[in-house]
Structure formats: C-alpha cells, structure tokens
Amino acid sequence: MAEPRDHRVLVPIDVLEGESVPAAIVDAFASIPVVLLGYRELPDQTAPDQAREQYGDRVRAELEELRTVFEDAGCDVTTRRAFTHDRLQTFERVAVDESCDAVLLLNPAPVVETALVALRSDVNVEHIARLLATVLTDTDLELTLFHVASDETGRDEGEELLDAARSELATAGVDADRIDSRVVVEDSPTAAILEAASDHDLLVAGESRPSIRRFVFRDRAERLARRTIDPVLVIRGEYLESQRDDATGNGETDG
Structure with missing residues (x-):
C-alpha cells in the first residue's frame, strides 16, 4: 500500500444566501479534513470592509454552526470567511493558502452512495486515487x-x-469490488459526463492544469457544476500555485 498523505478539501458556502451542507455530504467527507469557506460575492461598488462590518458576525455564527456539525461527525475542520468581488479567485487563493487538494461545489445530496469519477488524462491519476x-x-x-x-x-x-486508475486505487487500499469503469465514445464530453452523472450521487472531476479559476471553474468543471444536480468534487493537481493576486478588495479573507 502507498504511504498515506494528508489531504484537505475546501467547501465554499454562501451562507448569507442560505446555502447549507447536506447531511449526506457531511457523512461522506467525515474522514478527510475540510476547510469551510463562508463567502459573500459583492457588487463592485461595495467595499469588502463595509460588508465585513455589516455581515461578519452573521457569517461567523453560521460557520460555527457548520463547524459543529462536521466535528460531531468526527471531521477535522478549519473555517475561513471571505467578502470578495471575485469568488472564483478567492476559492483559488484559499485553496492555496490552506493547502487544499480539492474543492467541493455544493448541490443538494439526499444520499451519497455512488460517485462518478470523470478522468480526461493520466495526469495526476495517482494523486486523485489517493x-x-x-x-x-x-x-x-x-x-x-x-x-x-x-x-x-x-x-x-x-x-x-x-x-x-483502478490499479492506483487498489494500491491506495480501495477494494476492487467498490470500483466499476466505463468508456464511452461521444463528441461532447460534457454531455456524456452529465448523462452518466445522472445515475450517481457525486461527480468527481480531476484537474490537469494548475489554476482552478482560469482553467477549471471557468471551463468544463464549472459547466458541469451548473448543469448537474449533484455535488461536484474538483480535485486539484498535485501542485499548488504560489503566485498571489494582491489586488485590494478582490478576494480578502480572514480566519
């Protein structure tokens, strides 16, 4: 079996819009540390400091309730808050800051029993498997x-x-009986993935490029997240960008 390594998943939540984490997701991700990011995307004319003063206590209270839910399930939890003009840029920054391997885009999830893992190439297959x-x-x-x-x-x-990928999962300790596989021929990968995802409870998409914001959320994974009714787990590459965007008010966060 491969040596274990630490993992962490970023879970962005627009708590002021009433977004919550389904109980099935809490149970499914109880074994992996999570970073709960309570965020609010702001109009251009609203300063982050102004929003933080107006909504900061409410966001903190909502996050503490969610922290308790995850901790009761046995999960290691970190919380962050963000008031930003660019939510995707903020997701990327926090994912880097907190060394998160994946980002979970929430959708309703009554149960989480099956996951569709969409693989485009062999880039980072070992990392995805672990x-x-x-x-x-x-x-x-x-x-x-x-x-x-x-x-x-x-x-x-x-x-x-x-x-x-199946071999890497077995090396990582996953029972072969829990793994199925399927290859389809289709002109539209997005349409094929969406059709297959309709029979599953969670969609997993592996990222093969370094930027969530530029190459993933504004590309196939975001389209999938918008068009599927399932939660989507975007697994980042086994590299983390070190470059920061320090533009004032364009994604300020606090713990």
Missing part, C-alpha cells in the same frame, strides 16, 4: 471510473487509463 481513498474511508461509497473518447480509435487508450 485522495479518493481518503474520502472513501469509513464509507460504503462506490466509484465508477469514466472516460469519454472522441472516437473509436481512442477507446483502447481510455480503457488503459481507467485500468491504471
């Missing part, structure tokens, strides 16, 4: 590894990719 193994600890969650080939000539390559 993180998923951590999430699966103390759960009965089952996985379907999924790849979309653009034509029939890519089917064999897709099968090899999923076989490699």
Whole structure:
C-alpha cells in the first residue's frame, strides 16, 4: 500500500444566501479534513470592509454552526470567511493558502452512495486515487471510473487509463469490488459526463492544469457544476500555485 498523505478539501458556502451542507455530504467527507469557506460575492461598488462590518458576525455564527456539525461527525475542520468581488479567485487563493487538494461545489445530496469519477488524462491519476481513498474511508461509497473518447480509435487508450486508475486505487487500499469503469465514445464530453452523472450521487472531476479559476471553474468543471444536480468534487493537481493576486478588495479573507 502507498504511504498515506494528508489531504484537505475546501467547501465554499454562501451562507448569507442560505446555502447549507447536506447531511449526506457531511457523512461522506467525515474522514478527510475540510476547510469551510463562508463567502459573500459583492457588487463592485461595495467595499469588502463595509460588508465585513455589516455581515461578519452573521457569517461567523453560521460557520460555527457548520463547524459543529462536521466535528460531531468526527471531521477535522478549519473555517475561513471571505467578502470578495471575485469568488472564483478567492476559492483559488484559499485553496492555496490552506493547502487544499480539492474543492467541493455544493448541490443538494439526499444520499451519497455512488460517485462518478470523470478522468480526461493520466495526469495526476495517482494523486486523485489517493485522495479518493481518503474520502472513501469509513464509507460504503462506490466509484465508477469514466472516460469519454472522441472516437473509436481512442477507446483502447481510455480503457488503459481507467485500468491504471483502478490499479492506483487498489494500491491506495480501495477494494476492487467498490470500483466499476466505463468508456464511452461521444463528441461532447460534457454531455456524456452529465448523462452518466445522472445515475450517481457525486461527480468527481480531476484537474490537469494548475489554476482552478482560469482553467477549471471557468471551463468544463464549472459547466458541469451548473448543469448537474449533484455535488461536484474538483480535485486539484498535485501542485499548488504560489503566485498571489494582491489586488485590494478582490478576494480578502480572514480566519
């Protein structure tokens, strides 16, 4: 078995809009440390300091309630608050600051029993497998590894990719009986993933580029999150950007 490594998941929550974390998500992610980010995206004319003064105590109180829920489930929890003009930039900054391996985009989740893991390439497959193994600890969650080939000539390559992912999951300690795999040929990967995700409770998308904001949330993963009814777990690459955007008022956060 591969050596264990620490993992952490960022969970952004717009608490002022009444967004909450479904109980099924709390149970599914109880085995992995989480960072709860209570955020509010502000109009351009509203200064973050003004919003922090007006809403800060309310956001803090909501986060403390959520912290208690996760801690009661046995989870290690950190909380952050953010009042920002660019929520995606803030998600990225906090993910870097808190060394988060993944970002969970919330959607309603009555149950979390099956997860669709959409893989596009072999980039970071080992990292993705180890993180998923951590999430699966103390759960009965089952996985379907999924790849979309653009034509029939890519089917064999897709099968090899999923076989490699299955092997990495087994190395990380995941029982083979909990893993299924499927390759489809489709012109539209997004449509194929959405169709397959409709039969699952959680969608997992691996990131193969370093920037959540530039390459993931504003690309396929964000479209998936907007169009699926499932929660979406975006697993970051096994690198964390060190560059910061220090523009005043464009994503200020506090603990």
